[in-house]
Amino acid sequence: MKITVYLFATYREIAGTGRLTLDLAPGDTVASLASSVTALVPGLPPADRLVVAVNNEYRDHDFILSDGDEAALIPPVSGG
């Protein structure tokens, strides 16, 4: 299944792109997504430290993804 992953701020600059498309297997979790991204993009924090949002909600690493989900790697926020 296709999952779009958005990258922001420092992660976007590390990756050199703001968007990746991953091909994951049905039943794959946020943890699988994080491992796939860190394998593709050197220089990110370790996969188990990545904070991930799915469809605009923060999700734990055991959250199961569905085809067409929009995911995002969220670096430490610093708004305000």
Next chain:
Amino acid sequence: MKITVYLFATYREIAGTGRLTLDLAPGDTVASLASSVTALVPGLPPADRLVVAVNNEYRDHDFILSDGDEAALIPPVSGG
């Protein structure tokens, strides 16, 4: 000695005037002033409960007054 006493808000309305002039003796204190005012103006709180400012500073009842001092009876404040 002559002491001018200003009255504000509810005290002014009780007294029907915003200003009294008292003739006090040298060495008289804020306590003497408070007693003189309550003797003149029925309806004020008891003399020992009155809060008095002298020359724009809050003063204890044992504060000694001087000729020409400007005193004021300060009702409970409610600004803000």
Next chain:
Amino acid sequence: MIEITHDELNAAEVEARVRHPGAGAIVVFVGATRDNTAGRKVLALEYEAYRPMADEQLERVASEMQERWDLTGVAIAHRLGRLDIGEASLVVAVSSAHRKEAFDACHFSVDRIKQIVPIWKKEYFEGGEVWVGSQADFDPIGVRP
């Protein structure tokens, strides 16, 4: 930085007085006249001050704030005279490098103004009026900042 006035208060103007290149946080308090007190409908209010003592006591509040917190700016404006419901009676603006200082100092200032500054509020109800203020709580000499 201290102002007591019969004119309408402008919170933006008061806030502008505390702007500073080292200020990361500005906290502004606006005290407004409410349409009710303990469920009773208030029609209008009137503020009276003992001047210049009120000015001096407001200066004292500002000094206490500056002594106690590391601030880049303090401005206080209090309105006098007759106010309609919803109008601002008090505006305090505080700026600081960090927000905790600005919040704490601003909150302190309002509490402190209500303890020591000789300003009085009269509330006008239908068929009555009353000077607000509690004799039991009033101890401007004893109370510590």
Next chain:
Amino acid sequence: MIEITHDELNAAEVEARVRHPGAGAIVVFVGATRDNTAGRKVLALEYEAYRPMADEQLERVASEMQERWDLTGVAIAHRLGRLDIGEASLVVAVSSAHRKEAFDACHFSVDRIKQIVPIWKKEYFEGGEVWVGSQADFDPIGVRP
């Protein structure tokens, strides 16, 4: 009541959104860009957001405020894009019958925004730039309001 914009923020306009006849207290927080961070001179800043997630998380902060305190109004505006020093990046306005609620809710909102809202700040120094944000403190799922 929530706004994320590239336009300059107007604190007075945000404050006007929380005016209410039952509001005795309005507290406004303005977060401004400082000219230094830990002693290093900052020249400019840039804010980036993940939208619409940032909008939704700001709405969540506003809801948490309304649930926790008895408020008569909440308005939040966050700026994006490049900002000069001294410009406002965040404005929160809160109104309530009484001041303690307004102060507490406003302070909470700023802390909470810095915990969960996906907005990032880049600081531009002489000869360098850095995305601000601490990996060690960042736990938007674990942290409770």
